[in-house]
Amino acid sequence: MSMTELTQVRAAVEARFEASVALLRELVQVPSVLGDEEGAQVVVERRLRELGFAVRSVEPDAARLAEIPASGIPLLPYAGRRCLIGELPGAGEGVIALNGHVDVVSPEPVELWSTPPYGAVERDGRLYGRGAVDMKGGIAAMLLAIEAARSLGPLPATVVYQSVIEEEITGNGAIAAQLAGPRADVALIAEPSGGNVTLAGVGVITARITLTGESGHALSSDLRRNPIDEAYHVIGALRELERELNASPDATFADVEHPYLLNVGALHSGDWPSTSPGKAELDVRLGFPVGLAPAEAQARLAATVRAASPNARVEFRGQRAEGYAFDAGTPFVRLLRSCHEELHGVPAIVDTARATTDLRFFRDTFPTAGAACYGPTGARLHGADEYVELASIKDVATVMALVLRRWRPEVGE
């Protein structure tokens, strides 16, 4: 029966694949960067309704989020920026959440791209564009999985589809969706995992560090400290902190090379060649071990910065993400792995990521009986010429459809 079901699911996915790619193209063509996510939500909402979901909208509530320690620190207000909660009742007990973020990061510098970043150009089985694999390809895969699974008969469990914002910066969209909607028993996120089952992510904090100097004429630039130099000094100190963190990895990341990465994301200073700037703004992201509290990571970062540059101002904004590791042996993850093996004939690779995802909220903030990232293959996420392998969307959708057709809560879940 299982072979039969796989064959049926494959056919159902195949039949809907072209429409799914069209949806993906439409999604990629919407530049849904931070603060401008609504255009993508409109596309997802339309599709959810077509699939028979009851859809509710929820704007994240900054005041309520601020009371949740796992929340991120918003850069923008939330008015007019909704998340969607789609609900498709199942025949029996249990709630399986599929979660996808519609926000994408900036495509700048666009001159590095070979195709327009929002062009959704298809070439040699790949679709190129900002968000193609992170994670609009995953959204297309999840919606395709739902449609294919549903086409073969009622699903055993209720499917909750969470279309969220701000995965890339705070995770607050995912929290808001979980707060407002039915709580998930298990969860899948089709973040780009290359078809692996990704169960762990490092802790991540982001910070803006402001170095203030004395602005003045180039003719006396040797008499004062340039905040750009000060920024480099701070970067050097943070690299030392990065080395310290990597010297003592947590158990989950013990075998991963250099798991906790400092990223210097932005540095902006000055506006005139013959003026020494008065200020430099440095945006950094620091990975850190599972088990280290974000507040502790923030304290270490702040202490490092202040030791290097006593007058530096450290502002934590954006990510305040605890590292996480889900169990590969829960019934839900075992089901996912077995469905993967059923399609591919080889075991799923269970791995970790040197990044964070919204999956973390399904561990402690809203505990589940199992959760995983499982998504398409692609490359250059956050970079120029980001793409998704279209065939991998088909594979992910097939495996997910099998999961949707089969998952039922265990007794006691």
Next chain:
Amino acid sequence: MSMTELTQVRAAVEARFEASVALLRELVQVPSVLGDEEGAQVVVERRLRELGFAVRSVEPDAARLAEIPASGIPLLPYAGRRCLIGELPGAGEGVIALNGHVDVVSPEPVELWSTPPYGAVERDGRLYGRGAVDMKGGIAAMLLAIEAARSLGPLPATVVYQSVIEEEITGNGAIAAQLAGPRADVALIAEPSGGNVTLAGVGVITARITLTGESGHALSSDLRRNPIDEAYHVIGALRELERELNASPDATFADVEHPYLLNVGALHSGDWPSTSPGKAELDVRLGFPVGLAPAEAQARLAATVRAASPNARVEFRGQRAEGYAFDAGTPFVRLLRSCHEELHGVPAIVDTARATTDLRFFRDTFPTAGAACYGPTGARLHGADEYVELASIKDVATVMALVLRRWRPEVGE
């Protein structure tokens, strides 16, 4: 007679000083940054006409400027951005040019200021604001000098007042004014010299250096070169070039400590904490010896950058200024020094600046029989809380008025 004339000039300056400060306040309140100079020109034009000048307007001609090796490399087109040439015929032969630039540099970051940068706040004999001393205080001093000198009778030589743009970035306004107006026999610029007679300036070039990297997700930031790091690498190499230049100073700057300064004016890169940026734009300004051709300085800068970072793009824009040194012994400069000594009772200090000014064009591009910077006292030019000492405007105006009343071309000039 000289004492009498000094007494008369002092009285004439004193009588008009309050109005002069009002004019300065009005000028400082106009944010005449690059591209937005017209508001200040309107103020200067009105005053020139009140003083009896015939005033012409001239827009710099980029094509014609490009043929002049001493010109700078424009960042903006010149349409709607005029220079003024005021002419006040003298009783006899000779043309003395007074030159003042109305452009100011950006006041950012404005939060470093104690008073609004365009507030022109007066406190304890100082007037604060962007451009207060660089060089709207000098403009006020020159216009006051003209009015005071003229009030005591016709002037022997024709006074040409050049109100120019882009001193801060190309010098092209000064070239355009000289091209369009009567050629000066001698010239004064009331750049902030602290009451000294400043006769020399270093060579200055400015450049934008673009470092291109591979943008991508923070989770793989260890796999690629961050262009911010590349920028620091380039800065380090340029500091080495700076050291080399300072190891072999020209004769004019032999006794000046560290005459040729590298200034890192701006660095802009990235827009997302968890993305490695794809590009960094670095704006630098390099001082270099008198006698070194700007093209040679550019070649050395470019070679240094390329040796450090082979894929870096170097774009020369803005300053392409040859170093210059005027003779302290010309009759005109001796006259200026003697008028200074007559007022102050001590000899004028003849000095040099580790910067450039439009004075350089009065040496080779439009040769004169003598030229000097001689202007008010102040501090923090290009910085926060820039100010001019109001009393110094009075002193400079008094000395300049004496010069205007006395200068006649030597035979053969």
